[in-house]
Structures are given as structure tokens and as C-alpha cells.
Amino acid sequence: MNNFAKIFTVAKKEYADALKNRVFLVFLFFLLFLIGVSIIVAAFDFQGKVAVYQNALLKLRQSGQVVENLSEPQFFPLQLLRGAIEYLEIIGAILAIVLGYLSIAKEKGNNTLQLILTRPISRFSVYLGKFLGNALLIISVSGIVFVGITLVVDIVGKTMLTGSQLYRIFLTFIFTIIYLLIFFSISTLLSILLKSLPNALIISFVIWILFVLIIPQIGDTMDPDNQVPGGLFNSLHMVKADQTAILAKFSHYEKMRDNLEQTSLTKHYERLAFAFLGIKDTYNGKSLEFIFSERAIDGWWISLASLLFGVFGAVIFVKKRVLWKEE
């Protein structure tokens, strides 16, 4: 049996183990349930808006008015994915942390890591097997989520998604996997690095709270447009040009706020996903070339972080001699 087959054996076991783990299944259920509810509600709302428009057209036609000259309203079905992206940011990251912790902690606690490491398989291959198995699980979960929400938007929302819109969903799916792998790798790394497994879990969640909740929350609080529910500018019925002119006067403040938000990897993922899906108004209807030129930095940040934490975990797993509970 070659080395690849051994890596595959480890990966297959990781995948199967997670699917039997109750903690993982509970968080998976919550994630799918919340995303399901959010997307179905949004899709019905979307369908309702389309129906209102079509009824209005029908009534105008019935009253003998010419409707062909009226400009068509714009609907943005990809914006329905906002809730799903936010749940992936929050609960998806928890799911990834749980996976990373279980991958190492159970083996450490059971002393099975010692058994595995005395088999003729290199430490790197063991790590790679564990990484691949869990990465495959993250891909599967994200795949189910994105296929599911695409179908709901398509069927419940009664909107025919274009090839370009499907491609944007696909890009978001890819960067969701990369984003979730960051949290998986952080949790794995800490479980390898720290003697105390509860501490590894606690620190993973502290990082999660920082990236997912605290930094974005501070950023939102500092946003001048966020001081009134629904947006300050919207409530004042201010046109975009005036908004931009006002914000220009606060450019230093805005830059500081932006820099703070950029320290959160979650915010990078959100900005990229919201740009792809046109959830952020600035990018709605814009070409992918434009989005990439503006938001490539977010893609680079999360890709780099994912790679760095993954590689760092591999190095520690290979180099750290005592990976198990010391007697």
C-alpha cells in the first residue's frame, strides 16, 4: 500500500468520524436550518415583490394603459444570499473550529496518536490525511449550502439565474471554503501546539469572537451611516453624490475604520462575498473585472491566512516531538 493510500485512509476516517460526532452534527443542523429559513423567507419575499410588479402591470394593461414604455424594475436575486453568507461567517466558522479540535483532541485524549505515529507513515502524511478529510467535509457542507440556496432562489424565488450569476455564486462558494479552512487550521494548530486541549478550544473561540463579532461590530458602530436603523443617509433621503461628498470630509476617520475592519479575516470574506453577489450597493451590477480590481486584496488576505495557518500547523505537527498526553 503506497503513501497516497495511507493518506486516503486517514482522510476517509476523518470524514466518517466527523459525520458520527454529535457536536458537529448539532452545529451542522443549526447552520443548515438557519440558512434554510433565511433563504426561503428571502425567496418568498422576492417572489412577492415580483408578483406585486406583475399585478400592477396587469392592472395597468386592463385599464387600457400602454405599459411597454415603462422602465422595468431591477431585481437582484443574488442579494437573497446575504443571510446565508452571514450564517456561514458565524456558525460555519464554529463548525470549522469544532472540526479542527476534534481532529487532534480525540487522538490526543485516546492516546491513538501514539499508535498512528508508530505506523510506517510519516507525520506529514498523517497531517495531510487529516487536513484533506476535513477539507473535503468543509467542501461538502459548503457545496450542499450553495447548491441548496441556488435551487431555493431559482425555484421558490421563481427567477432564472444567468450563467454570470451562477459563476458569482461559484466564486463565493470557493472563497467560503478558503474562509472556513482558516478557522479549521487555527483550531487544529492550537490543538497541536497546546498541552491543554480545553485551552486550545477556548483560544480558538476567543479568536472567533474577535474576528467574527468584536472587530466587525466596532467597525459597524463607527460607520456614520449606521447610527440610525436603516441608514442615516437613507432616512434623510440623501442622494448618493451628497453622501459621497459628506463622507469625503471624514476620509481620515473612514480610513481608520476601514483599517480596523481589515484586521478581521471575517470582514475580508464578507466584503468579497458581498461584492461578488452585489449585496454591497457599490458592486451591484458591476463586472467581475471591476470587483476583482477593487476587492482582490480581500481574496489574497483570506487565501494567505488559510495557507499560512495550514502550513504552520503541518510544520508544528511534524516538528513537535511530544504530541500526546505526557505521563
Next chain:
Amino acid sequence: MKKNNRFIIETKSLTKKYDGKAVLDNLNLAVAEGEIFGFLGHNGAGKTTTVNILTTLLVPTSGSAEICGFDTVKGSMEVKKSIGYLPENVKFYDNLTASENLEYFAKLSGIKNSKEKVTEVLEFIEFTGIEHKKLGEFSKGMRQRIGIAQAIMHEPKVLFLDEPTSGLDPMGIKKLREVILKLNREKRMTIFMNTHLLSEVAKVCTTIGVLNHGKLVYKETLENMLKRFSDEESLEDIYFTIGE
């Protein structure tokens, strides 16, 4: 196995230090092929550290260790192919059946026909009829026998057992002892056993070594040891005399 090797396990000036403190201090140890070697010592004497180095899990601070002529650091992959290991208090995967647990380790050991091998090994250790039971339902004694099964799956030349009888009831100890003797007799497997239980040493081992504060203070065949200390009333008395 490399040729021209007198000993299947050999350490030369093996030293392991943690934070400058020597846990193993210039350990020179040699175990011949086919022996059942009982490695005795009080808690913290360095027995587990020795086994961890011999099984490639730890790297020595200085000195060297060889298994079947292969250095445990430079030739770790060859060493891994030659050894089986059962650590103390290993729990395995409770959510898997006995077969699934064993097949997993068989595959990691590079065995292609893992299913057939599992059946063969369980028959050899006379532990059949439990293949489809989950490990969570197993007693400590049953787990230890599964532990032995996983360790001999790839027919290693040397089997390392760390406190194998720890926590077992008398029946569990008896069954495990029978398996160890059978492995040595029928498979010609060299067995290196860390233990506290002097009674077990007397029943199973052919040679004993006593480790005290990281140093090998005594090594002799059991037969010679009993002759030499014939004045002592029990093995415990011999052990304490050696320790002094």
C-alpha cells in the same frame, strides 16, 4: 533486518534531557532476538521515555538507539516497519467496531488484504466473535487484546508493551500473558515489556533490566537473577536489593 547484528534492540549512551534534567542517562542496553525483556523501574525512572525513543516517537538528546540494526532517528521508517507498539492506557476509537479499529491500523501499516489479516490475527490471539462489536462496549482487558492485535497486524519483529497489565483483572492478566507467550513461542517475536508487576515478570520474561533514575542498574536473565539472589524471599526483595 540488517545482517551481522547480535542484538535486535541496542542503545548506546542513550540520553534524554528535559529542561537540562536527564531522564535517561547514558543508557546502554542490548536485547537479543527472541527474548521477552522485562523493563522494571519505579515511576519516573525513564521506562516510558526509553520506549518512546525506541518506537521513534522521541528523539534522544544524545547517544543512539537501533532496532533490527536501523537507527531510530535516521532510519525511523524502517524501524516502524519492524515494531509493534501498545502504549499504556490506549482507548482506541469507541465509535468503531473491533474490526474497523484493526482494519484502520492494518491499512496504516500498509497491509493490502486488511479484512483477512484482521480475521487471521484475531484467530491467532483466540479472540473471535467480537469483530462487529463497538470498542465502547469492551472491558479494559478486551481492549488490551485488541491493542495487541493492532500491534502484531504487520508481523513485527519486536513488540513493545508499556504496562500492558495495568488496570486488568486477574483473568485479563492471564489471557494477556498467554498471548504474549504464544507470540514469542510461535512467531519468534522479541518482546520488550515495561512493567511494575514483578509477579508478571517472573511468569513471562526471560531477561530483566532495572532502570533507576535513568540509569540501567541491573540486567540479567531471570534464571541467573533468581540464582544470584537465592537468599531473598521474594522478587520484591530482589528488586529492592537491586535498587539499593
